[in-house]
Amino acid sequence: MSDRPVSQALFARASAVLPGGVNSPVRAFRAVGGAPVFIARANKARLISADGAEYIDFVNSWGPAILGHGHPAVVEAVREAATGGLSFGAPTELEVLFAERLRGFYPSLDKLRCVSSGTEATMSAIRVARGFTRRDVIVKFEGCYHGHADHLLVKAGSGLATFGVPDSAGVPEAIARLTLPLPYNDADALREAFANRGKEIAAIILEPVVGNMGCVPPEPGFLQLVIDLCREHGALSIFDEVMTGCRLAPGGAQERFGLRPDLTTLGKIIGGGMPLAAYGGRDDVMSIVAPLGPVYQAGTLSGNPVAVSAGLATLAQLTPALYERLEALGAALEEGFRAAARDAGVPACVQRVGSMITLFFREGPVRNWTDASGSDTKRFATWHAGMLARGIYWPPSQYEAAFLCGALTDADITRTIQACRESLAA
Numbered sequence: 001m002s003d004r005p006v007s008q009a010l011f012a013r014a015s016a017v018l019p020g021g022v023n024s025p026v027r028a029f030r031a032v033g034g035a036p037v038f039i040a041r042a043n044k045a046r047l048i049s050a051d052g053a054e055y056i057d058f059v060n061s062w063g064p065a066i067l068g069h070g071h072p073a074v075v076e077a078v079r080e081a082a083t084g085g086l087s088f089g090a091p092t093e094l095e096v097l098f099a100e101r102l103r104g105f106y107p108s109l110d111k112l113r114c115v116s117s118g119t120e121a122t123m124s125a126i127r128v129a130r131g132f133t134r135r136d137v138i139v140k141f142e143g144c145y146h147g148h149a150d151h152l153l154v155k156a157g158s159g160l161a162t163f164g165v166p167d168s169a170g171v172p173e174a175i176a177r178l179t180l181p182l183p184y185n186d187a188d189a190l191r192e193a194f195a196n197r198g199k200e201i202a203a204i205i206l207e208p209v210v211g212n213m214g215c216v217p218p219e220p221g222f223l224q225l226v227i228d229l230c231r232e233h234g235a236l237s238i239f240d241e242v243m244t245g246c247r248l249a250p251g252g253a254q255e256r257f258g259l260r261p262d263l264t265t266l267g268k269i270i271g272g273g274m275p276l277a278a279y280g281g282r283d284d285v286m287s288i289v290a291p292l293g294p295v296y297q298a299g300t301l302s303g304n305p306v307a308v309s310a311g312l313a314t315l316a317q318l319t320p321a322l323y324e325r326l327e328a329l330g331a332a333l334e335e336g337f338r339a340a341a342r343d344a345g346v347p348a349c350v351q352r353v354g355s356m357i358t359l360f361f362r363e364g365p366v367r368n369w370t371d372a373s374g375s376d377t378k379r380f381a382t383w384h385a386g387m388l389a390r391g392i393y394w395p396p397s398q399y400e401a402a403f404l405c406g407a408l409t410d411a412d413i414t415r416t417i418q419a420c421r422e423s424l425a426a
């Protein structure tokens, strides 16, 4: 677009050297058209583009930036750690502190292992679950995204849904066949799967609040049913809290709903914007991970001191006051969007849990992937362009939850709601 000449030019250069001009597909803005905004820098709740435009950020690096960008305590921790050496490939006290701190937030984590991305965390948790149960089948839910490992790229929501690719090329059928996809929030389908194949199922992996088909909350009792069925049939429950972890509460969705899964995966916020993730859970299960046991998993940069320092500094800021503030901001935005859609006469529903929110362009409720995929994505694209033109950086896909950060002001929310009204009218 001509109002973003620098981004346009950078995107042309990028497209010559990177597939689609990006290092992760959804950034390419394909679902909403046009060229992506190139970011020069960010501060608090603001992104500043390469074109010099300022945006209120509702992507927040797809979740990690819960404090907003450039929080002084996090930046200082990174600076200090970097001065002492970037990576040693040997244990440090920082990793111990970090694991202890996480365990304080997540009582279900008897033991945990640090990795460098959410994809690695889920991939490793699945391997551990298979190794522990000596079974191969994984249950996942349609529209849930758990990173891009082979066995999890089956009916995997957002990025894939956005591009209309149901499964990835390059994933062997023999591997995809070991993944059993079920509809989210469907207790009967889950019971039936266990009745039929209970002895083959190693684990159920799920997003305890889905963000990767847009924000879809679990129905009352659904998560407990997952845990109970697993226990009954000798399978393991894996809560993929890469997105919800430290976002819905310091202890994630499991704290919010008072649940204790067998295994948990974390990422995004726990790294404070650096590449850091983790998986962990029951002591007897994690005790089969190398060097203690036969499940191999390793990483040159795992527990990297700079990343762990950013994570520790971020975790230290996760106060009750922060979550109260996020809840208030979220409630105001939800109410404002809902009223805006109603006044515009646009069929829509707003779904929110804490600081995760989606404006679906269809009547609600959206309970699963079939519902979500019935949204009017053309209308979403028009609305998104309107928001962007008004300085609001919203996730460029109907199927991605937006995130609020603690650096947002009340005035930011008011401006965002006004932009929503104008964009719905367009």
Ligand SMILES: *Cc1c(COP(=O)(O)O)cnc(C)c1O
Pocket (backbone or CB within 6 Å): 116, 117, 118, 119, 120, 122, 145, 146, 147, 148, 207, 211, 212, 240, 241, 242, 243, 267, 268, 277
């Ligand atoms: C982002 C995400 C992942 C993948 O994490 P990466 O760090 O992008 O590999 C896995 N699971 C969920 C629920 C996510 O939101």
